[in-house]
Amino acid sequence: MSQLSAEAKQIILSSIRDIPDFPKAGIVFKDISTLLNNPQALKTLMDHLEDRYSSYKLDYVAGIDARGFIFGSILADRLGVGFVPVRKKGKLPYTTVAEKYALEYGFDEIEIHIDAFEEKGAKVLLIDDLIATGGTAKAATKLINKVGANCVECCFIAELSFLNGKEGIESNVYSVLTFD
Secondary structure (H helix, E strand, O other): OOOOOHHHHHHHHOOOEEEEOOOOOOOEEEEOHHHHOOHHHHHHHHHHHHHHHOOOOOOEEEEEOOHHHHHHHHHHHHHOOEEEEEEEOOOOOOOEEEEEEEEOOEEEEEEEEOOOOOOOOOEEEEEEEEEOOOHHHHHHHHHHHHOOOEEEEEEEEEEEHHHOOOOOOOOEEEEEEEEO
16 A cells, blocks of 8 residues: 655645635635646646555546546546546436435435446445545445445545544545645
């Protein structure tokens, strides 16, 4: 299992922009668009993820709508495995399975195609840009397992550890960067 070097961590960390008071006062938003448009930072991140997951013998990478699609599709290509989108309700064209999760005020729902994974027990890595409260990740992990695959790990580029989002996720969790 590959560990992120101090140099690589600094390259990635320095490419993420803080935006104070977004989307509301008191929140410091971690903007990854500056990581995506920085070729060195993106390559450093993807090299690390490829190195970490190359020994997992994955069958698929699943990415959460929408930023998980970016990292997930790049990683799936590098690993030579399929990519599966986990989308917001109503965005997938075929028969789906859905899972609700709690928001601060109310609920939301994500879906996956019922036949997203060709074989039962397929080894799947779930990836997204950020874990905060963990509601979406918990729902996505349940969906992957519900359609007969095995979510072997959840990977996040950044974790807001003070929100305890990884608690209750029924899979291993790996975060490239952790913000306290």
